[in-house]
Amino acid sequence: KDVFDANNRLAHRNHHRLVDASVRAFDLLGAIGSGKTALIEQMVPRLRERGLVVGAIAGDVYGDDDFQRIIATGAPAVNANTGKECHLDAHLVEHALDQLPLDAIDILFIENVGNMVCPTDFKLGAEKRIVVVSTTEGDDVANKHPMMFRESDIAVINKVDLAEYVGCDIGRLEADIHRYNPVMPVFRTNMKTGEGIDALLDAMVK
Amino acid sequence: KDVFDANNRLAHRNHHRLVDASVRAFDLLGAIGSGKTALIEQMVPRLRERGLVVGAIAGDVYGDDDFQRIIATGAPAVNANTGKECHLDAHLVEHALDQLPLDAIDILFIENVGNMVCPTDFKLGAEKRIVVVSTTEGDDVANKHPMMFRESDIAVINKVDLAEYVGCDIGRLEADIHRYNPVMPVFRTNMKTGEGIDALLDAMVK
Ligand SMILES: Nc1nc2c(ncn2[C@@H]2O[C@H](COP(=O)(O)OP(=O)(O)OP(=O)(O)O)[C@@H](O)[C@H]2O)c(=O)[nH]1
Ligand SMILES: Nc1nc2c(ncn2[C@@H]2O[C@H](COP(=O)(O)OP(=O)(O)OP(=O)(O)O)[C@@H](O)[C@H]2O)c(=O)[nH]1
Numbered sequence: 174k175d176v177f178d179a180n181n182r183l184a185h186r187n188h189h190r191l192v193d194a195s196v197r198a199f200d201l202l203g204a205i206g207s208g209k210t211a212l213i214e215q216m217v218p219r220l221r222e223r224g225l226v227v228g229a230i231a232g233d234v235y236g237d238d239d240f241q242r243i244i245a246t247g248a249p250a251v252n253a254n255t256g257k258e259c260h261l262d263a264h265l266v267e268h269a270l271d272q273l274p275l276d277a278i279d280i281l282f283i284e285n286v287g288n289m290v291c292p293t294d295f296k297l298g299a300e301k302r303i304v305v306v307s308t309t310e311g312d313d314v315a316n317k318h319p320m321m322f323r324e325s326d327i328a329v330i331n332k333v334d335l336a337e338y339v340g341c342d343i344g345r346l347e348a349d350i351h352r353y354n355p356v357m358p359v360f361r362t363n364m365k366t367g368e369g370i371d372a373l374l375d376a377m378v379k
Numbered sequence: 380k381d382v383f384d385a386n387n388r389l390a391h392r393n394h395h396r397l398v399d400a401s402v403r404a405f406d407l408l409g410a411i412g413s414g415k416t417a418l419i420e421q422m423v424p425r426l427r428e429r430g431l432v433v434g435a436i437a438g439d440v441y442g443d444d445d446f447q448r449i450i451a452t453g454a455p456a457v458n459a460n461t462g463k464e465c466h467l468d469a470h471l472v473e474h475a476l477d478q479l480p481l482d483a484i485d486i487l488f489i490e491n492v493g494n495m496v497c498p499t500d501f502k503l504g505a506e507k508r509i510v511v512v513s514t515t516e517g518d519d520v521a522n523k524h525p526m527m528f529r530e531s532d533i534a535v536i537n538k539v540d541l542a543e544y545v546g547c548d549i550g551r552l553e554a555d556i557h558r559y560n561p562v563m564p565v566f567r568t569n570m571k572t573g574e575g576i577d578a579l580l581d582a583m584v585k
């Protein structure tokens with residue numbers, strides 16, 4: 174469809190712009206409230222310790238809740254509201270890139286709208302896609318969303334501390350993810366405490 | 380847009396068909412894993428106690444996880460996969476209605492795809508829309524999704540038992556809902572134990 178082609182062309186342009194500026198960008202996707210912003214909050218200080226500068230684009234249908242949390246970490250960020258659209262697109266990202274100090278940034282997190290369906294078809298130009306689900310969505314969340322896992326590179330199962338309270342079998346979640354994407358690395362985390370974050374970070378920045 | 384008009388026409392037709400068959404239908408919307416299916420699981424036995432027959436349409440992008448849970452309660456149900464669409468539409472519902480014993484059913488639950496954006500504009504023909512969010516999505520979930528609350532009739536804040544573990548301020552959630560929809564009744568529930576369900580049921584069936 175024309176919409177997808179136009180988006181993909183812009184995504185390619187974003188991709189080249191980021192590479193030219195030596196910015197490694199990660200598209201953060203996942204269910205509503207799964208822990209995408211918490212991931213950024215945990216990553217910023219750890220990446221700083223490694224001498225890396227982190228920037229972010231906070232995407233949401235409405236409001237600036239995530240933007241406020243991200244700038245509180247000291248990381249440069251841009252708020253990107255999609256209005257009625259259930260996903261960020263390459264055009265919104267292009268405008269956001271215009272407002273970021275790309276020459277100073279090493280790692281860019283692009284936090285997509287919380288949604289397990291819409292963002293799949295809309296590439297943004299990032300190097301990798303990280304999909305974040307959490308145990309409290311139920312252990313059928315991977316089975317229900319084949320495309321999201323097939324079209325992403327790294328999976329995070331977050332809120333491991335709450336699995337028991339909702340009866341979530343993390344093993345089943347992981348098995349379903351691998352049914353859809355056999356080579357996809359899966360990380361189990363607690364984004365409140367930072368448990369599991371270092372392994373994920375190593376996988377991202379290597 | 381044409382797509383919306385065509386959908387609305389079908390939704391009207393569904394609506395009349397349900398009214399003629401004396402079926403009261405409820406569109407269950409909400410975030411992924413917020414507790415929509417658990418709501419149906421809790422409602423079926425309680426409505427039965429009141430002599431009412433419950434049916435359901437289980438909508439999901441892929442799979443029949445919810446359908447299996449619902450038929451396990453003994454309620455007649457139909458599975459409706461949307462494929463790539465992030466929301467049920469009136470056409471899928473029309474086909475599902477063809478497969479249900481409408482003359483025998485008193486209450487019909489139409490469980491939409493877990494998504495806080497897409498289903499808003501696609502009416503299905505139900506009498507009321509119930510939006511279910513849960514504390515584990517974070518207490519900014521209402522603020523981030525104005526349209527979903529403006530376009531629904533009843534709100535449920537579920538998983539009250541887990542609010543403390545994610546630092547969710549339920550009061551803030553409720554205040555945000557009322558900012559968008561001042562007269563919207565809000566019910567606090569634990570769909571695992573059934574806490575809060577009776578008040579919601581009374582509001583629905585009166
Ligand atoms: N107990 C626990 N709570 C967590 C964990 N990760 C995140 N939370 C909490 O879960 C809620 C949602 O986290 P967010 O970081 O806002 O999730 P998000 O994916 O950015 O949400 P959206 O952008 O709105 O889709 C917040 O209240 C967090 O404090 C975790 O691993 N354990
Ligand atoms: N502790 C706790 N767990 C709950 C509660 N409500 C639901 N759960 C659990 O949360 C998970 C998701 O519940 P579901 O009923 O599948 O939610 P859903 O909205 O139907 O999910 P989707 O249809 O996939 O969007 C399941 O593991 C439930 O057992 C609650 O009030 N408290």
Ligand SMILES: [Mg+2]
Binds near residue numbers: 209210239284
């Ligand atoms: Mg966020």
Ligand SMILES: [Mg+2]
Binds near residue numbers: 415416
């Ligand atoms: Mg369900």
